[in-house]
Amino acid sequence: MDVLVWLLQLLMLLLTLPLHLMALLGFWQPLCKSYFPYLMAMLADNANRKMESKKRELFGQIKELMRTSGKVALLDLGCGTGANFQFYPPGCRVTCLDPNPHFEKFLTKSMAENRHLRYERFVVAPGEDMKQVADGSMDVVVCTLVLCSVQSPKRVLQEVQRVLRPGGVLFFWEHVAYPRGSWAFMWQQVFEPTWKHIGDGCCLTRETWKDLEDAQFSEIQMERQPPPLKWLPVGPHIMGKAVK
Numbered sequence: 001m002d003v004l005v006w007l008l009q010l011l012m013l014l015l016t017l018p019l020h021l022m023a024l025l026g027f028w029q030p031l032c033k034s035y036f037p038y039l040m041a042m043l044a045d046n047a048n049r050k051m052e053s054k055k056r057e058l059f060g061q062i063k064e065l066m067r068t069s070g071k072v073a074l075l076d077l078g079c080g081t082g083a084n085f086q087f088y089p090p091g092c093r094v095t096c097l098d099p100n101p102h103f104e105k106f107l108t109k110s111m112a113e114n115r116h117l118r119y120e121r122f123v124v125a126p127g128e129d130m131k132q133v134a135d136g137s138m139d140v141v142v143c144t145l146v147l148c149s150v151q152s153p154k155r156v157l158q159e160v161q162r163v164l165r166p167g168g169v170l171f172f173w174e175h176v177a178y179p180r181g182s183w184a185f186m187w188q189q190v191f192e193p194t195w196k197h198i199g200d201g202c203c204l205t206r207e208t209w210k211d212l213e214d215a216q217f218s219e220i221q222m223e224r225q226p227p228p229l230k231w232l233p234v235g236p237h238i239m240g241k242a243v244k
Contacts, residue, residue, distance in 0.1 A: 001186060008190040016194045023197050036200045037081060037102045043229070044083035050228040051173075058171055058239055059087040065139050065169060066091055075138045075163060077127055077156075078146030079103065082110030088142075090116040095138075097123040097130060100200070127156035136165045144173040147208045149201040157215040164244040171241050172212065175227065175234040177205040184235065191233045209238050217242035 013020060022028040048055065066072050070091045076084065079096035080103055088094065094117050096107055101124045111119040123132045127143075127150050141160050147153045160170050178184035188204040195204055212220060222240035 001181075005186055005189045009193060012190055012194050019194065019197055028197055032197065032200050033100055034102055036100065037106055040083075040103075041081045041106055044081055047228055048083055048086070051225075054225065054239060055084070055087045055173075058173065058241070059084065059142070060089070061169075061241065062092065062140055062171070063089045067139070072139045073137060074140040074142060075133060077130075077141055077143045077160070078150075079107060079122075080145075081106035082114075084142060084144060085110045085114040085117060088114075088117055092140075093118045093120050095120045095123065095133065097125055097127070097133070099124065099126045126150065127159060128152050130159045130163060133163045135162055136168075138163045139165060139168050141168070141170045142172075143170060145175060147172070147174050147211065148176075148203050148206055149199065151201075153206070153208060153211040154215070157211060161215065161217070161244055166244060168244045169241050170217070170244075173237060173239045174208045175204075175237050176208050178235045188233055188235060195233060204233055204235065212238075212242060215242070217244060219243040 019028065022031070062072055062074070066089075072089075072092050074088065074092045074094050076082070076094055076096045079098050082096070085094070094111075096119075104122050107119075107122055111117065123130070125132055127146065141164060143156075143160070147156060150156050157170075164170065178188060185205070192204045195202060209222060212222070220240065220242045222238055225237040225239055227234050227236060
C-alpha cells in the first residue's frame with residue numbers, strides 16, 4: 001500500500017502543481033493567511049448546525065467551573081472566527097489567541113453578536129508560545145480544530161497546562177486520523193501534502209488522542225464522533241475534556 005500511496009501522492013502533486021510551486025517560492029503562505037479566515041467563516045455556520053447539540057453538551061459544562069463571582073476566565077486557543085462563542089455560557093471572560101491576525105475583524109463581529117460574553121483581548125501568537133498569557137490565569141482553555149495544524153501538539157499542550165489554574169479544564173474537539181491500514185487512512189495520506197497548503201498547515205493523519213493521553217492531565221474524558229462534513233477528507237472527531 002505504501003507504493004500505491006506514493007504514486008497517488010505524485011499524481012495529486014502533478015494535478016496541483018501550481019499550488020506547490022507557489023508554496024515553494026514563498027507566495028502561497030501570505031495568500032493563504034489572507035483568504036483562510038473567509039473560508040473558515042463560510043464553513044463555520046454549516047459545521048455549527050451539524051454539531052450544535054454536541055457543542056452545547058460539551059461547553060455547557062463550563063458553568064460548573066464558575067467561581068463565586070459567576071465569572072470564568074476562558075482562553076479560546078486558535079479562536080479563528082469565534083465560531084464557539086455562541087455556545088459559551090454567560091459570565092465567560094474570553095481571551096482569544098490565534099497566530100493569524102486576519103481573524104480579528106471576524107472576532108469583532110462574533111463578539112458583537114454574543115453580548116453575553118466579556119471580550120478581554122486578542123493575542124496574536126502561536127499555541128506553542130503563549131508567553132503573553134500568565135501562568136495559572138485561566139479556568140478554561142478551549143481548543144477546537146487546532147491541534148491538527150500546530151507545529152508541535154506536545155508543546156501546545158504543555159503551554160495549556162501552564163496557563164490553566166490547578167483544577168482548570170481543557171475542552172477539546174479535534175479531527176484525527178482514520179485507523180491505520182484502512183482505505184480511508186490511505187486517502188488521507190494521499191491528500192495530506194496538498195491539504196496542508198489549502199488548510200493552512202492542517203494535517204489529516206494526526207493521532208491527537210495519543211498527544212492528549214501523554215500530556216499528563218489528571219483526568220481525561222474523550223469520545224469519538226463521525227466527521228460532520230463528509231465531503232471533506234478530514235477523519236473522525238474526538239471531543240471531551242482534560243483536567244489539570
